[in-house]
Every structure is written in structure tokens, then in C-alpha cells.
Amino acid sequence: MPAIKIDQDKIKEAVQTIVDLGGDGIRNCVQCGACSAVCPGVKAGFPVLCRLLIRKILNGQLEETIEEVSTWGCQSCNRCTEVCPQGVRPQEVVFAYRRYQAGELAMSASAFGPQMSLYETGHAVTTDATAANREKVGLNPVPPTALQNKAAQKEIQTLLDESPMADLGIF
Known part of the structure; x- marks a missing residue:
């Protein structure tokens, strides 16, 4: 089985896009899951919020998730930011991703x-x-x-x- 080739340039571009749109704490994420544990959106069944959304962005998956509606489930409660031990400010990452989606005309x-x-x-x-x-x-x-x-x-x-x-x- 051939090895999966990770396109580092694509990852850098995806992360930089989100940083430029206001999600500058994304590089601090260690995928601990604290944000997802307290997120009402995740609990309500919107899976691609907080940790999972950040992981997808850090993997360079902007285009693959452009039609994802979960990001519009964030209610701006800011619980994720309050519990994040790394200062990621996940809500800001979610909103930056929404800006990316809106810029690509991919709104829920x-x-x-x-x-x-x-x-x-x-x-x-x-x-x-x-x-x-x-x-x-x-x-x-x-x-x-x-x-x-x-x-x-x-x-x-x-x-x-x-x-x-x-x-x-x-x-």
C-alpha cells in the first residue's frame, strides 16, 4: 500500500487563510477536546465544530469541508474559549471559517x-x-x-x- 502524501503547502495555505480571517489562535491547538466537551453545538449534533473543525483545517481540508453546515450551528456562547488551555479561541476559528465559507458563497x-x-x-x-x-x-x-x-x-x-x-x- 503506498504511503499517503501530505501536501504541506496546502496545509500552510489553509491555516494561513483562517489566520487571515481572524482565527489566529489555531496554531496553538493540541486537539485536547476541551472545547468540544462543552460545546452546545456539538452536543446538539453538529459534529464539525471546535476540535474536529480545527483538525480539518490543520489538515488542509478547506475545500473538502466547504459545504459543511455544522459551522453555522455555533451559537457564540464562547464556552470553548473559556475552557481552552492553549488560548486557541475556538469560536474565533469557527467564525473565521464561516467567513471563508461566505467568501466562497457556501452558506447554510x-x-x-x-x-x-x-x-x-x-x-x-x-x-x-x-x-x-x-x-x-x-x-x-x-x-x-x-x-x-x-x-x-x-x-x-x-x-x-x-x-x-x-x-x-x-x-
Whole structure:
């Protein structure tokens, strides 16, 4: 059986791509699995988050995982970053990989709703239930975001219009 040839240039390019997109701690990962152990996304069945996503990137598998929807399951709870003993900041790696996916126009269908809401209102997640829950605890039903600031909302729209996301045709 022939030996598997590892393309070191491909690995370096993949890692550098993620570093350039904001996941600069990726080189510190020792694959301990602490991040995956506390990740609600992993527990919910999104397998390619945290440790496994980082391993795939460190193996140079950007193109092979471009259609992976698990990365869109990250809920930004930041538990992974809190427990990482190496300072990898796995959430930032996941978000860098999402940027790579968006740049390649490979977004999960589940990401369309929040993106459309962000474009239209300046807030990714807002519902009637959100407003009712905020009122119940004495808060303004509209969160203090671009929802209340038309100029900020226009800036968000301009940024999204000039991003690769605009090519998806969702707004």
C-alpha cells in the first residue's frame, strides 16, 4: 500500500487563510477536546465544530469541508474559549471559517433568516417572542442595536451589500 502524501503547502495555505480571517489562535491547538466537551453545538449534533473543525483545517481540508453546515450551528456562547488551555479561541476559528465559507458563497440555509433580519433591521435575531420576553422583565421590547438607529442600519446594509454575501441574493 503506498504511503499517503501530505501536501504541506496546502496545509500552510489553509491555516494561513483562517489566520487571515481572524482565527489566529489555531496554531496553538493540541486537539485536547476541551472545547468540544462543552460545546452546545456539538452536543446538539453538529459534529464539525471546535476540535474536529480545527483538525480539518490543520489538515488542509478547506475545500473538502466547504459545504459543511455544522459551522453555522455555533451559537457564540464562547464556552470553548473559556475552557481552552492553549488560548486557541475556538469560536474565533469557527467564525473565521464561516467567513471563508461566505467568501466562497457556501452558506447554510439556516443562516439566511438571521442574515436577512440583520440586513432589514440591523439585528440578526428578533421576533415577537423576543420583544414580549424583554417586556416581561422590564426591558425595552426593542434591543439597543441598529434596530433603533437608522443610520447604523444603513451602514450594516452597505457593508453587507459590498460583501460576498450580497452575491447570494438573499437581500
